[in-house]
Amino acid sequence: MELFAFIQFTLNARFIKRWLVAGLILFIPFLDFFSVGYLSRATTMMMAGGMGLPTWERKGEMWVEGLKQVFLFIFYEAVPFFLFSFGFFLTALHPFTAFFGRIITLLGFVAMLVFSFFVPFAFAVFAEEKDFRKALEYERIIKAIKEVIVQYVIGYMGALFLIGIFYITILKIPYFIGFFLFSILTYYVLILGAYYFAQLYVRTSLSTFKISHDDLMDL
Numbered sequence: 268m269e270l271f272a273f274i275q276f277t278l279n280a281r282f283i284k285r286w287l288v289a290g291l292i293l294f295i296p297f298l299d300f301f302s303v304g305y306l307s308r309a310t311t312m313m314m315a316g317g318m319g320l321p322t323w324e325r326k327g328e329m330w331v332e333g334l335k336q337v338f339l340f341i342f343y344e345a346v347p348f349f350l351f352s353f354g355f356f357l358t359a360l361h362p363f364t365a366f367f368g369r370i371i372t373l374l375g376f377v378a379m380l381v382f383s384f385f386v387p388f389a390f391a392v393f394a395e396e397k398d399f400r401k402a403l404e405y406e407r408i409i410k411a412i413k414e415v416i417v418q419y420v421i422g423y424m425g426a427l428f429l430i431g432i433f434y435i436t437i438l439k440i441p442y443f444i445g446f447f448l449f450s451i452l453t454y455y456v457l458i459l460g461a462y463y464f465a466q467l468y469v470r471t472s473l474s475t476f477k478i479s480h481d482d483l484m485d486l
Contacts, residue, residue, distance in 0.1 A: 273462050282320045290454030291447060302454060304333025306461055310394040313465035339393055339402055343382050350375030384423060387464040388412060396473065409474035418467055426460045
């Protein structure tokens with residue numbers, strides 16, 4: 268299925284409610300694990316060649332899988348998070364150290380862009396194999412990215428661009444309307460990104476994805 272055809276599927280009345288619910292709770296603590304877990308389950312289905320989006324069955328398993336994916340994200344962003352924390356500390360400590368704090372905070376943003384670059388395939392590995400160690404094997408992930416580097420960069424930059432546009436425009440809408448619209452639109456970009464990177468992932472040597480028809484029906 269091509270990306271534009273997938274967009275048509277996700278905007279179908281049968282499927283729109285599934286990702287819309289996940290989008291509404293994306294930035295709500297603890298409930299956001301459902302959103303991430305649903306995204307992971309959708310990625311698994313997409314890699315298997317499934318049509319449409321998964322249902323919301325087995326919510327407990329979905330929540331746990333979302334929690335694991337969030338921990339995986341934290342592992343990848345450990346360096347940027349440290350730089351942010353240290354930078355904010357120096358900024359608040361003293362006017363003299365504030366200059367260095369701002370520089371370190373800027374380096375944190377750069378580091379986040381760099382480390383986030385590997386996250387789509389790391390999530391795909393975990394969605395496929397449910398194994399933290401394999402999702403942290405940087406050399407294998409980098410090798411796979413190189414195999415589809417042009418398409419990967421286009422997808423990564425495209426997703427960042429859209430979310431950035433939403434951030435500087437939609438969030439300005441008052442009375443929490445902007446917040447929830449931003450949450451929904453951001454999640455929709457993540458759904459499209461999950462489909463896009465799942466299609467790239469299965470074309471690389473990193474993927475060993477095999478799924479039975481019965482497993483696909485359970486998603």
